[in-house]
Amino acid sequence: MLTPTGAPPLAALKQWLAISTPAEDALLERLLVSAWQSCSAFAGAALPQDWGAAPPALAEGILRLAAHLYRERDAGDAASATPPAAIAALWRPFRALRL
Template identity: 60%
Template sequence: MPTLIVVPDLTGAPLAALKEWLAISGPREDALLLRLLAAGYETCARFVEPSAMPADWAGLPSALAEGIVRFAAWQYRERDGGVDRPPPAAIAALWRPYRTLRL
């Protein structure tokens, strides 16, 4: 059974960081951006192990937070593309140091 991932509140700083990254100033897209941030947080948690994720955004290492914002921005930009491309390698590079390897 998959581990339940609890997504913290992503309004405030996380949403502001994503809007800055995408150069969006108004609130019209906020609901979509919050869903994309949540998907990015869950993807990161599965990549690095859910137990490695803190309970709130402020506790995230900056590399994990930056990767989540970049993942959400990539999803936003690719939403209408119709091309099935993998996320940019820079995202995994930001998250990889926090990944637990199993032998």
């Protein structure tokens, strides 16, 4: 699966989670890549290769999913097959429909 290029939106995720230290930066970057890949799979289409080129709704959903994964990292069902409803709602307009 493709991964995005360029710097991930780490600062925005840290702000969202109210994290001010660099201690968990590596984990947060991995969660952002995982959320990006989940978004791509949900949409059924390749996302732009650069973080900054993603449409705002997709980028917001990626950020929210990474935050969700961080908060739920110790829960047994954190690797759910479907994103939370609020995130899916942001991504749904970009979903490739097949007939």
